[in-house]
Amino acid sequence: MTGVSVLLLAVLAVYLWWGDARDYDRFAMVTYGDGSLETVLTRYQVRLPDDVAELRFHDDESLVGSEGTLYLRFEIPVGDLAGFLHGLHMGTDLKRGAPADWGVDSAFTGDLARGYGWRFDRSGQTWLWGVADASPSLHLSVVIEPHGISNTVYLVSQIG
Numbered sequence: 001m002t003g004v005s006v007l008l009l010a011v012l013a014v015y016l017w018w019g020d021a022r023d024y025d026r027f028a029m030v031t032y033g034d035g036s037l038e039t040v041l042t043r044y045q046v047r048l049p050d051d052v053a054e055l056r057f058h059d060d061e062s063l064v065g066s067e068g069t070l071y072l073r074f075e076i077p078v079g080d081l082a083g084f085l086h087g088l089h090m091g092t093d094l095k096r097g098a099p100a101d102w103g104v105d106s107a108f109t110g111d112l113a114r115g116y117g118w119r120f121d122r123s124g125q126t127w128l129w130g131v132a133d134a135s136p137s138l139h140l141s142v143v144i145e146p147h148g149i150s151n152t153v154y155l156v157s158q159i160g
Contacts, residue, residue, distance in 0.1 A: 024058040024071065024116045035059065044070045044157040045134050047087045049080040054152075060112060067160030069107055071116060075150050084153070085130070088140050094128040107156040108143060118154060 020037055040059045041048065048055075055074040062068055076084060082092050107113060108120065120127065120143065128144040138159055145152040 020057075022055050022057060024056055040070060043068075044159065045138060046070070046072065046155065046157060047084075048074070049076060049084055051080065052076050053150075056116065058112075058116065062160070068158070069112075070155070070157040071107070071113065071118075072153075072155040072157070073116070073118065074153055076153055077150055078146075078148075081144070081151055081153075085142070088132055088142065088155075089134050090130050090132040090140065090142065094130040094142075094144065096126055096128055107158070108141065108154065113156075 020035070022037065023035070037055075037057060040057060043059070053075040055072075057070065057072045060069045060071065085092055085094075108118065126146065128146065129142065131139070131141045133139055134157075138157065140158075141156045143154040145154075
């Protein structure tokens, strides 16, 4: 092998090893914990059901690590939604409406969310949304896209 081949293999190995592939931005600097999904979910007090699919996330931390915003997207069976919402201290009384009606945080429509592929502008789509404060310093917002037997859940959780 040539030196260039070895270097390319080393770079590829680091790329594949570094961080969690489900993280939207797995190469971002981590200031709190190890940046793993388990650490992030614990920090933001989120418990996921066992059978989620298509999970993607990112913890957009402050420079000192005392504040941050979790972006979390996944698919969940309809039967698991109520338990998941209960775990967020949100209840199941979600509101229905188009994106213009939402009382959710602008984090859903900001540059980071758009960069992660979050789009909520489909006309005629019925969305469910809700907000809750899990503690004085932890604010949760959720938007749900119903699909019949499953739902796509978009969660923004903010510390600070």
